[in-house]
Amino acid sequence: MATLQQRDELHKTIWSMADELRGAVGGWEFKAYVLGTLFYRFISENLTDYINKLQKDAGVDGFDYAELSDEEAESARQQMVEEKGFFILPSQLFQNVCKTCTDDDNLNMTLSKIFTAIEGSAMGTESEDDMKGLFSDFNVDSTQLGGDVKTRNKLISKVLLKVRDMDLGDDFQDNKIDAFGDAYEFLMTMYASNAGKSGGEFFTPQEVSELLARLTAADGHTIRSVYDPACGSGSLLLKFSKTIGKENPALKYYGQEINPTTYNLCRINMFLHNINYDNFSSLSMPS
Incomplete structure (x- = not known):
């Protein structure tokens, strides 16, 4: 898919989700749900594709990690945490949760447990600090989503399905655009004029x-x-990854960010592009 087509698809979907949540979640808070859902989708696809490729390289045809039982998948936990920095069971994958999200009366609890499990999969490992708090801005129990659990779950399921249906190409990390960064910039542009809600933030155009x-x-x-x-x-940092990083895969990336939410977004973005904890270091507050 061409660059402009990808951006157009991304922006249309964001507008559509914003319309679904109109009157429920404020624009600035809405950003956390869009980007959090994008991250959940991408990190699920990333792990699934990684494991499927390992199996294909080992001569196993037709293997699909998403179709395994959680019990069968457990054998891969240690290797994935060491190589990817995190682990997700098949039942916890975004694509599988979406299959039943509209019928899950406890969707908020389902997601809360999954997010806790993903972050917890790195506990006690080198990637613990890098995974900690990545889903902290995705508040599944926010009263802004609705006055009762049923209403909140209905809105969350709509966001999940709209992100699921986004066409961003077969391999997001090879896309010509930085989809995650582009979504962030688009949301910044949409809501930066809301009575100083931008907090003085500015972004560097891609x-x-x-x-x-x-x-x-x-x-x-x-x-x-x-x-x-x-x-x-x-x-x-990602632009450097796509230029210098191609000829220097051992390149190290360092970033500082004063805004805690944006700091989390950067960590998420690096993960989405296979720049894992062993190649990226970040600080939430400038020293």
Whole structure:
């Protein structure tokens, strides 16, 4: 899918979700649900594709991790935590939760337990700090979603299904756009004018980020690390990944961000692009 088509698809879906939640969740808070759901989808697909590829390379045809039982999948937990930094059971995958979300009277509890389990899968490992709090802004029990559980679950299920139906290509990490960063920038643009709700935040347009990365790429083979003191959602770091990082897979990425929510978004974004805990370090407050 071409770049403009991907962006158009992304923006139309975000507008559609915003319309579904109109009158329930304020625009600035809505951002957390959109990006949190995008992350949940992508991290599920990322792990599924990774395991399926391992099985295919091992000569196992037609294998689909999403179709395994949780008991069968447990044998992969340790390896996945070591290699990916997290683990998700098949029943907890976004694509499987979406199959029953409209009929799940306890969807809020289902998601809460899943998010806790995903973050908890890294507990006691090197990736613990990198996974901690990644879903903290996705409040499944917010009264802004509705006055009762049934109403809240109905809205959450609509968001899940709309994100599920987004067409962002077969392999999101190879997309020509930074889908996650683009969604963040689009949401910033939509709501930054709401009575100072932007909190003084500014983002670097992706075109500027790409120019900076390309100007540096001439000496890419000599660069060992990239640092952004105001990393936002990580757009600039990802542009370096797609230029210098291609010839230097050991490149280290460092980012600082004063806004806790945006700090989480950056960590999520790096995970989505296979820049895992062992190649990326971040600080929530500038030192």
